[in-house]
Amino acid sequence: SDTIVMAFCKPCLVFYSVLTFLILNGGPSHVLAKVFMVVMEDDPIISPKSSQKKVMRGEEAQKYKAMTTTKHDIFLDSFLPAGSYKKLYSYTHLLNGFAIYAKSEKAIKTLSGAKGVRLIQEDIKMAKMTTYTPRYIGANVVWPLLGGAEKAGDGVVIGMVDTGIDPSNPSFLSTSDQAKPPPASFKGTCQTGERFPPDSCNGKIVGARWFARAGQATGEFNATMHYASPYDPDGHGSHTASTAAGNFHTPAISKGYNFGHASGVAPGAHLAIYKAAYSFGGYMSDVIAAVDKAVEDGVDIISLSLGPTTITSGPASFLNLLETQLLLATKAGISVVQAVGNGGPDANSVVSFSPWITSVGASTTDRKYNKSIIIGNGQVFSCGGLSPSTPGETMYPLALADDVCNTNSTGGSSNCQDPDVFIRSLVQGKVIICMFVSSNYYEGDFLAGIVDTIQKIGAAGVIITDRSSSDSDIEYHPTFPTSIPSAIVVNSADAQALLEYYDDNLVRDKEGSVTKFGATIRILDGRRAIYTREAPVVAEYSSRGPDVDDMQMQAADVLKPNVMAPGHHIWGAWSPTSDAMVEFQGESYAMLSGTSMATPHVAGVVALIRQRHPKWSPAMVMSAIMTTADVTDRSGRPLMARRDGGVLERATPFDMGAGAINAARAVDPGLVFDAGYRDYLQFLCAVPGVDDAAVLRAVGVPCPPSRARWCSDLNAPSVTVASLVGSRRVDRRVTSVGAENETYMAHVQAPDGVAVRVSPDTFAVAPGATATLRIVLNTTAPGNTFSFGEVVLRGDKKHTVRIPLAVFPAAALSP
Structure with a gap:
């Protein structure tokens, strides 16, 4: 059977999948709470001044960490009165600094003038941004080179900075009686807590921690809702983790139906979980703490389906704290993969900026779900909807919701949100037509509310359609499984023909009440996927370049996105406790869309490359992925991008980066372009408007004597x-x-x-x-x-x- 991987996105609810960066429901660019990140002049454990060979390790590193943390406490006590602040984190590994919750601006002004302080940055919010997809991107061709699917990625640890993980999901359960130990170089531990018992770390999951001190300080974190443990109450983190490294050949069952056998791109890789995002979003200070700990633990890859909700103020987008911290992670040999954002198709909408990060856009795949309905006059309409058929080959009476509701009901009957307005004797055995306006597609529970109503009233099925005159693309409307026969008719001509057929076969009395429902219909099964061999198309919501230097949106000499991967309609693991998507409540697998879903595909490919070539630098791995990407389909025609209004045009590098990822070629690229920490410093020193002092303040080291003239020299x-x-x-x-x-x-x-x-x-x-x-x-x-x-x-x-x-x-x- 077809291998499956996961990802998910409601095209309408872009924040959900695409890159549900740290803000589930939007939010201000600056946090209301006074949380600040302070960077000191002293060195962290991984100093920007030292070579990788001279990095402190083991007991020496732990002693330095303890000493640095104590210094932070003494420093704060000496400058700020007790009770005027709360220290949230000490950063010691990649940055030497701390995050504090300050109760007044005065405290920050005091610190800004203190000796030893390098920079202060106000915390900002962040937002969250595959049955078969390993085969679609060529990963299954690589697996035999690495010892088979179950060993593909073995020895590589992927650090997932996201909303946590559900350790009980089949995609993460141990596949043998004896748990596979993590690599000796990995030193992470598992924090236990509610729904995350001690046996959660089982060989697949080798480390798990949670970070929420900024959310706690602002009062947004609620332990009952958000869980004071690595458990994922949202579903997003479980989904991305299963896409990157979920177990091989796991049944993806939703609403009682097996939609295929799921597999991560690197099924043999280990997962280390760093929960730093929640239903309320997340904060950069928590994410920085998570990344700092991931590097200290010894992960090989960091996967970030999260990103800032805004470009931070300052001389350059590349110099915010998260970007510079990820630069130091790269210096430590860690590959960083990040979602490019869900702000497409607008230009300049990327939220992953720096050249040391592999920034990922989202594409469609060739997996389609064909749904049809047949009406009594023989017409057949193509529809959306993953549902069973109406039983047998019988034609069922068709009824508009308004015609089977109480006459004294006021509004709301045609959109089928209230089961109490229906006359039960009239709906029995009928397929009900429920109407909506297109804008309701953007309300997460609207369609689920219709399905719930139809189930409660005992109808035979439901047709959901729109009276609007404009067409909608089924591909970009919510797609989720239902346990009752259902179909979504979004083509305006089909909707009009359906309603005309209904009216032509309806008999009413003088008062307008229906005396005969003459129209009939049959809903066909829409849960079986077909594979069309179509080339990937850049998804409409995937953020576009050009990359920007600063808040003035000045274009940068940096290509973003770097590459694209499947992100549209991706199946993946889900948390049954999640209420983030009403359609999948109680389920263990869900279909999502977004650059959030595309990112772990690339993280999985990085794991395959690093297993095959363990000595390659992060830049070499990124190069291999980019230079081997596909820019044409099987017939040599250029790949396309979806723009406003669903218009398809030839994709440019600002749409798709270097192209669609091809794992089979990426493990054998022939040539690579390498770059190291010094090269990136030279890049920063060439950014327009950035002087030596800004680089020294951001990174802790001065510009090198040999200078690059242009950023394009990288x-x-x-x-x-x-x-x-x-x-x-x-x-x-x-x-x-x-x-x-x-x-x-x-x-x-x-x-x-x-x-x-x-x-x-x-x-x-x-x-x-x-x-x-x-x-x-x-x-x-x-x-x-x-x-x-x-x-x-x-x-x-x-x-x-x-x-x-x-x-x-x-x-x-x-x-």
């Missing part, structure tokens, strides 16, 4: 130039990771208005050796927007390395 697997005036030279250094000597030829597709020259255009490289490419860009026709192209390096050993180009040809220099 050795990235892409080239982005936000303002090309005349000419720019961009050098790229490639490293061969192939098994034999290979000769590459450069093929250029130049962006409109730009001439591109690559030298050398042919080069040979041995395994482990490097080569330098010089790419010269010249404006030939200035324009008013970005244009796109690519450099493709084709090797004679069948490797293809694709480098996307995104260039704004601003002006040509006079001859």
